Amino acid sequence: MTTAPGATRRNVSLSGVLAQSVGFMGPVFSVATLLPLIVGLSATGRGAGIATPVALAVAGLGMFGAGWVIAQYARRIHLCGSLYEYVSDTFGRRVGVVAGWLYYGAMLVLSSATILVLGGLTEDFLLAAFGIGVRWWLLSLLYVAVVATFVMVGVHVSVRAQLALVLVSAVVVLLFSLYVIAKGGAGGDSLSAQPFNPFAVSGADLLYGVLYGINMFIGYESAANLAEETDDPKRHIPRAVLWSLTIVGLYYLVTAYAQAVGFGLDAEAWKASVFPLQALASGSEFGSTAFGNLVAVIIILDVVAVAIGVGVAGSRGMFAMARSGRLPRPLASVHPRFGTPVVAAAVMAVVAVFAVVLVVATDGVFSRATADPAVQQPQWAPMFSWMAGFAGTGLALMYLAVSLAGARGLWGHVPTAKLVVAATAGSLVTAGAVFGAVYKAPSPLDTVPWALAVWILVGVGWSVVVDRRSEADEVPAATLGARVGGEAS
Numbered sequence: 001m002t003t004a005p006g007a008t009r010r011n012v013s014l015s016g017v018l019a020q021s022v023g024f025m026g027p028v029f030s031v032a033t034l035l036p037l038i039v040g041l042s043a044t045g046r047g048a049g050i051a052t053p054v055a056l057a058v059a060g061l062g063m064f065g066a067g068w069v070i071a072q073y074a075r076r077i078h079l080c081g082s083l084y085e086y087v088s089d090t091f092g093r094r095v096g097v098v099a100g101w102l103y104y105g106a107m108l109v110l111s112s113a114t115i116l117v118l119g120g121l122t123e124d125f126l127l128a129a130f131g132i133g134v135r136w137w138l139l140s141l142l143y144v145a146v147v148a149t150f151v152m153v154g155v156h157v158s159v160r161a162q163l164a165l166v167l168v169s170a171v172v173v174l175l176f177s178l179y180v181i182a183k184g185g186a187g188g189d190s191l192s193a194q195p196f197n198p199f200a201v202s203g204a205d206l207l208y209g210v211l212y213g214i215n216m217f218i219g220y221e222s223a224a225n226l227a228e229e230t231d232d233p234k235r236h237i238p239r240a241v242l243w244s245l246t247i248v249g250l251y252y253l254v255t256a257y258a259q260a261v262g263f264g265l266d267a268e269a270w271k272a273s274v275f276p277l278q279a280l281a282s283g284s285e286f287g288s289t290a291f292g293n294l295v296a297v298i299i300i301l302d303v304v305a306v307a308i309g310v311g312v313a314g315s316r317g318m319f320a321m322a323r324s325g326r327l328p329r330p331l332a333s334v335h336p337r338f339g340t341p342v343v344a345a346a347v348m349a350v351v352a353v354f355a356v357v358l359v360v361a362t363d364g365v366f367s368r369a370t371a372d373p374a375v376q377q378p379q380w381a382p383m384f385s386w387m388a389g390f391a392g393t394g395l396a397l398m399y400l401a402v403s404l405a406g407a408r409g410l411w412g413h414v415p416t417a418k419l420v421v422a423a424t425a426g427s428l429v430t431a432g433a434v435f436g437a438v439y440k441a442p443s444p445l446d447t448v449p450w451a452l453a454v455w456i457l458v459g460v461g462w463s464v465v466v467d468r469r470s471e472a473d474e475v476p477a478a479t480l481g482a483r484v485g486g487e488a489s
Contacts, residue, residue: 012230014239016159017223021244023162024219024309028169028302031255032277032295037212038256040205040271043442048209049267051200053256055209056216060249062429063217066399067245068422069406070221071238072414078233079320082224082313083402090409094463099401100321101459102452106394107314111348112355113387114307118143119356120380121300129293136380140356143307148349151311154338155229158312165305169298173277174251176295177258180286185261195260211436214429215392216252219306220244221399222313262286311348318344326466359383366444382444389448393437397452400430 038055040047048055073086084103088096119140126132150158184191194200201209223240227233255277262280263270273279277299282292319341322331335342359365359380366382403426410419438449 012155012159012226012236014230014232014236015163016156017226017230017236017240018244019159019163019166020226020309020312021220021223021240022248023159023166023305024222024313025217025244025248026219026302026306026309027166027248027251028173028299029306030216031173031252032275032299034212034216035252035256035259036271036274036276037215038209039267039276040209041274042208042212043445044208044440046205046208047212047271048206049201049271050195050260050265051198051206052209052213052260053195053253054198054200055206055213056249056252056256058206058210059213059429060217060245060252062210062425062432063214063220063399064242064245064249065422065425066403066430067220067241067426068418069403069410069426070224071241072410072419073402073406074224074227074237074241075234076413078227078237082227082317082320083221083398084317084321086409087401087405090405094467097321097326097463097466098456098459099398100317100326101462102394102456103398104314104317104321105455105459106391106398107310107317108348108351109387109394110391111307111310111314112352113384113391114303114310115140115143115147115352116355116359116380116384116387118300118303118307120378120384121296121303124378125293125296125300129296136378137356137360140380141353143304144349144352144356147304147307147311148345150308151315151345151348152335152338152340152342154340155226155312158308159226162305162308165301165308169302169305170251172294172298173255176281176287176291177255180258180262180280181254183286185258186264186266186285190261190264192261192265194265195257207432208436210429211432214396214433214436217245217248218392218395219309219313220248222309225313225316311345314348315341315344318347325469355383355387386444386448389437389441389445390451393434393448394452394455396430396433396437400427400434403427403430 035052038047038052040049070083070086073089074082077085077089079085084096084100087099119136119138122139122143123134123136126134150161181191198206221241223244224237227237230236259270259276259280263273263276270276278292278295281287281295282289287295318327318331319334321327322329322344331341331344331347333343334340364377364379364382366386368376368379368382370377403423406426407419407423438446441448
């Protein structure tokens, strides 16, 4: 059975597709774990420091350029294959197959990475808050079952769960950030415009902050994977893509500024805290141990939203590729009752289980050593970092491909000046993100570029196989969804 997922219920609202994009982005988890990289806690040791809000603003504007290109494509192509369909529309079938192979391969890896970190974070929380010891891998396997259930039951349940999880977690962190600002930051006298001064740090340090900042926005385009399940894709998908970037971008600015003043405009103290959100929430000046535990819970809830978002987007993307003959046909099967891509969702679950088993069997896959010989990383941490690096770089490459595709494929269909600005901005920042991910990457992250190269080469080989298939085996274009022309405003 290969009808579109949820084809009988094409009524996902704007709030639903917006929840998909925001949930995938994981704003609270990003603020808790990725923001320190922008400050300077990275392999290069360089970052935007106190000017982190500026770096986030620049990264957000660049990603908005790529998002604008995606939004224009979404007005014209209403298929759940999203980004790879846009590349196919411009560069042809074979390049499109490679793009889809890269895009959904990255999602497959990211899905497994979220499962690893969910188990690890929950193990740490249960031990710290209640003294209960549960092995992380048991918790990870439980999360696989929970996420797979949400994805298979239906998109309505999935997006509602994401919306609830994101709202609860993001609102708590936003209110806490506003509280820190209202108190005047550290010592009550740290409020300053300095974090918004681009000259507060050197140009090179600001650039590094921008490169790392781009990772904070990954996933904004995933609403496009619901194009066949929303009642008005021509309006809802472009709005969800651009509104998610705007809403989450403003959220990042507020939370980053709160952390800057919360650490008294001391970039070194901010960076040294490693987990600044947790440090401020647990500290006596702005929070408490109990509130720190609450923040730990909402970070976990936010990662659950990310896991569901990745599962929804990835399963529908693989379904779309299989339906058009670009992946094995069984991946195009849908659940007879729920109308969801059950085989694709099951594949994502199986890969996640395999990742958990592999990490346990090899005691981390990669070295768990730290700078302190007496301290080891958690068993799940090295593999999580590697998988997150692979997925993040792969998705950045996809954004770059779409930005370049837009410069050609949208020419004559949208205002020329807007297209040039958006495609240029999107191409520059996404190329920078790829550079930032591989430059001076420590072991084992230095193997990520080679792994991506191998994955892409396999995709090229697969595209040749697909290209040689008989035209008679292809699904007629009319069954793939609506493709309509439309001019951008």
